Structures are given as structure tokens and as C-alpha cells.
Amino acid sequence: MCSTEQKPLFRDLTAEDPEPEVTEIESLCINCYKNGSTRILLTRIPHYKNVVIMSFSCESCGYENNEIQPGGAIAELGVRWKLRVEAPADLNRQVVKSDFTSVRIPEVDFEISAQSQKGEVTTVEGVISRAVAGLTQDQVARRAEHPEAAEKIDAFVENLQGLRALDTPWTLLLEDISGNCFIENPEAPKKDPRAERTDFKRSKEQDHILGIYTHEEPCGDSPVDVSHQTAI
Incomplete structure (x- = not known):
């Protein structure tokens, strides 16, 4: 009679576990309303808690989105x-x-x-990089239409850098x-x-x-x- 080792539902991503169990499901793209795919991974962040990481991508329009949810209840505090x-x-x-x-x-x-x-x-650093990306994404049009506002944003981005x-x-x-x-x-x-x-x-x-x-x-x-x- 053979037995299979039962792995925990949430586990650390390590070199000893090179193929984590990722679930992929078909999902509606909120950008183009065609079908994309969501990859779901249950994992553990050391010294923190269990989390659910979700990554959506759409081949039709290229839209991507990443989210994380706690693997447990909302904290008491x-x-x-x-x-x-x-x-x-x-x-x-x-x-x-x-x-x-x-x-x-x-x-x-x-x-x-x-x-x-x-x-x-x-x-x-990623927090800063995301802020810089968000502030600069429309700067080309802003410099043409609202040069004073664009100049202030450039100065603020320089502070972030x-x-x-x-x-x-x-x-x-x-x-x-x-x-x-x-x-x-x-x-x-x-x-x-x-x-x-x-x-x-x-x-x-x-x-x-x-x-x-x-x-x-x-x-x-x-x-x-x-x-x-x-x-x-």
C-alpha cells in the first residue's frame, strides 16, 4: 500500500520546491472584455503570514494585473x-x-x-518606482497642454528619484x-x-x-x- 506525502496548502517558495502548485483559471478581462487567465498561488511570506497571490494577463489586449489577498481573516488590530x-x-x-x-x-x-x-x-524601492511611473506616464501630453503642471511634476519626480x-x-x-x-x-x-x-x-x-x-x-x-x- 503506497502513501503520498501531504504538502501544506501554504508553503514557502524555496529551491527545494521549484514547482509550486499554481492554479490557472479563465477570467474576463476588464479592459477588453475578452477572456484572459488568472494564475493563483498560495504561499507563505516568512515572519508574516499566508497569502494568496493572483496574477491576471490577457493575450488579446496585453492587460496585466497583480493582486494579493491575506490567507486568513482581517487582523484584530x-x-x-x-x-x-x-x-x-x-x-x-x-x-x-x-x-x-x-x-x-x-x-x-x-x-x-x-x-x-x-x-x-x-x-x-518598488513603492517609489510605481509612484514615478504613475506620475510620468502622461507627461508628454501634459508638457504640451499644461506646461506649468508638468514642470511641477518633473520637480516632484526628481525628489522621488x-x-x-x-x-x-x-x-x-x-x-x-x-x-x-x-x-x-x-x-x-x-x-x-x-x-x-x-x-x-x-x-x-x-x-x-x-x-x-x-x-x-x-x-x-x-x-x-x-x-x-x-x-x-
Whole structure:
């Protein structure tokens, strides 16, 4: 009688497991409304938690989209992270952002509001690169139609580029009411020398944003379906 070794549902991506179990399903493309494909991977981020990574691509129009969802429930507390970026190694730290993660860099007056972007697994440098890409994508047309606005954006992009060049140390601040954001500690399990994590109790309004209500509270006309919340 033979037996098959049962692998865990969520497992680390390692050299010993070169072929992770990826599920591929046919999905509707929201860009051209033809069929594309979504690849789903269940994995574990060390010192963080289980996550579901989804990658969509459409061969018809070339549209691509990546998302991440937590492999468990919304955390009981919200979380704030403060990272002092001082060395090139800090730029390579892994960052997990959920839909509910806000990002601030006070040194350049930069902010990404919560729920303005899909969650993602990226790096500290990747956060800056995505911001630069978003700001510069329409600059050619903007320089022709709104040159003053384009000049201000160019100056701001230059400030962001300075962050990647580490002209001076700077601070990355994350806040997530769902408790599902994370900054990698490259020295784990030792204490992180430049990052601080603080948990906080959500307000009633923040609970409602996540679709969390007590039995005594009305759920409103259109409560959020927490089971489908994205956390990338």
C-alpha cells in the first residue's frame, strides 16, 4: 500500500520546491472584455503570514494585473509601520501592501491614500518606482497642454528619484486598518534596527469600512463583503 506525502496548502517558495502548485483559471478581462487567465498561488511570506497571490494577463489586449489577498481573516488590530531608510539594503526590503494601506514619506510630502491602489507585494524601492511611473506616464501630453503642471511634476519626480539615490535618509510610513501590511526585517528574528511596528485599535468607522459590524449595529445598504477583500 503506497502513501503520498501531504504538502501544506501554504508553503514557502524555496529551491527545494521549484514547482509550486499554481492554479490557472479563465477570467474576463476588464479592459477588453475578452477572456484572459488568472494564475493563483498560495504561499507563505516568512515572519508574516499566508497569502494568496493572483496574477491576471490577457493575450488579446496585453492587460496585466497583480493582486494579493491575506490567507486568513482581517487582523484584530490595525498596524502602523515606520521605517528609516538609510542604506541600499533598506531599498530592497520586501513590502506587503493591502488595499487598505496608506503610504507616507514626510520628507517629500508624498502620500498614497488607502484604497487608492490594489494591494501588492513589492519592495521599498518598488513603492517609489510605481509612484514615478504613475506620475510620468502622461507627461508628454501634459508638457504640451499644461506646461506649468508638468514642470511641477518633473520637480516632484526628481525628489522621488533622490529617495532612491539615498541623497539623505528618509522615512517610510505605512498604516493599515486591516492589519495586513508588512515590512521585511532582514535581520529577523533579531530586532529590526530601523523599523518600528505599532498596533492600534480601530475606530467604529474604520470597522465599518472593513465591513465589520456588531450584532446591534445595522449593516447599512451595501456592506463590504470581507471575504472578497483584497490585501496587496
